[in-house]
Amino acid sequence: MLIFVYTTKFINIISFMISIMIYLFINVCINNIDVSINKIKFRADFTVQEDIPLNNQVSSNYLEENKIKNVNTTIEKRASEEATWYIQIDKIGLKAPIQEGTTQQIMEDFVGHFEESSKDFGNVCLAAHNRGYKNNYFSRIRELQEGDEINYKYKDIEKTYIVTKHEIIKNTDWSNLEDTEENKITLITCVENEPEYRRCIQGIEK
Numbered sequence: 001m002l003i004f005v006y007t008t009k010f011i012n013i014i015s016f017m018i019s020i021m022i023y024l025f026i027n028v029c030i031n032n033i034d035v036s037i038n039k040i041k042f043r044a045d046f047t048v049q050e051d052i053p054l055n056n057q058v059s060s061n062y063l064e065e066n067k068i069k070n071v072n073t074t075i076e077k078r079a080s081e082e083a084t085w086y087i088q089i090d091k092i093g094l095k096a097p098i099q100e101g102t103t104q105q106i107m108e109d110f111v112g113h114f115e116e117s118s119k120d121f122g123n124v125c126l127a128a129h130n131r132g133y134k135n136n137y138f139s140r141i142r143e144l145q146e147g148d149e150i151n152y153k154y155k156d157i158e159k160t161y162i163v164t165k166h167e168i169i170k171n172t173d174w175s176n177l178e179d180t181e182e183n184k185i186t187l188i189t190c191v192e193n194e195p196e197y198r199r200c201i202q203g204i205e206k
Contacts, residue, residue, distance in 0.1 A: 084153070084154070084155050085097065085098045085099075085119075085153065085154050085155070086098055086111075086152075086153055087111055087126060087150065087151070087152050087153075088150075088151040088152075088153070089141070089144070089148070089149070089150050089151070090149070090151075091143070091144065091148050091149070092140035092141065092143055092144065093140070094137060094140065094141075096110070096111045096128070096135075096137040097109075097110050097111065098110060098111045098112075098113050098126065098154075099111075099112065099113065100112075100113050100115060101113065101115055102114055102115075102127050107127065107128060107129055107133070107135075108133065108134050108135065109134070109135055110128075110135075111126050111127070111128040111137050111138075112126065112127045112128065113125070113126055114126070114127065114177055116177070117177060117179065117186075118179060119154050120154055120157050121183055122179045122180055122181070122183065122184075123177070123178065123179050123180045123184050123185075123186055124152060124154075124183075124184070124185045124186070125176075125177045125185075125186040125188065126185070126186070126187055126188070127187075127188040127189065128187075128189055129189065129190070130142075130189045130190060130192070130199075131192065138187065138189040138199075141187055141189060141199065141201055142199060144163050144166060144201055145163065145166065146162075146163050146164060146165075146166065147162060147163060148162070148163045148203075149161070149162060149163075149203075149206070150162075150163065150185055150187075150203045152185055159183065159185075159205050159206075160205070160206040161183075161184065161185045161203030161204060161205050161206060162203050162204055162205075162206050163201060163202070163203045164184075164202055164203055164204050165200070165201065165202040165203075166199075166200075166201050167199075167200055168191055168194075168197050168198070168199055168200070169197065169198050169199075169200045170196065170197060170198070171195070171196055171197060171198050173198075176188075176200050176202065182204060182205070183204070183205035184202055184203060184204050184205065185202065185203050185205075186200065186201070186202050187200070187201040187202075188200055
C-alpha cells in the first residue's frame with residue numbers, strides 16, 4: 001500500500017499552481033467585462049453622435065421632423081430672397097423674387113438671373129416664364145412700353161430703370177446680355193408659339 005507523504009515543498013508547489021490558475025481565471029473574467037463595457041460605450045457614443053432612431057415609429061417621426069425642417073428652411077430662404085433680391089413692375093402688377101441661375105428648377109419658383117451678368121452695376125440680365133408653368137412671372141411684360149418703370153432691388157441696392165427697348169430677337173442672339181458701362185436691366189422671355197424667338201426688354205437706370 002502506497003502512502004503519500006505531503007511534504008512542505010509539495011504543498012507549496014500545489015499552492016503556487018492553484019494561485020496561478022486563480023489569477024488567470026480572474027484576469028480572463030476582467031478582460032471579458034472590459035470588452036463588454038467598451039461595446040456598450042461604443043454603441044452609446046454612436047447613437048448619440050448619429051442621433052439615429054432605432055425603431056420604425058421613431059424613424060418615421062425623425063424623417064417627418066426633418067422634412068418639416070427642410071420645408072421651413074426653404075420658406076425662410078425664399079422669404080429672405082424676396083426681401084433682398086427682387087424685381088417689381090407696378091404697371092403689370094409684378095413683384096417677384098430672383099435667384100441665381102436660369103435652370104428649369106430655379107425658374108419654377110423664381111425669376112432667374114443670368115450667372116454671367118451683373119447683379120448691381122452694368123447690365124443686370126433676368127429671365128422668367130410667361131405661360132404654362134407653375135410661376136409665369138413675365139406673363140405680362142409684353143405690355144411694357146418705352147418710358148415704363150422697372151424697379152430692382154439687390155441687398156441694399158435699389159434701382160429704377162426706364163424702358164428704352166422692346167423687341168423680338170432670335171434665340172441665338174446673346175448680344176443683349178453683354179455687360180455694359182451704363183447701368184441697365186435686360187428682361188428675357190419666350191415668344192408664344194415661336195420657339196426660335198425671344199422677347200427682349202431693356203431699360204436704362206433712371
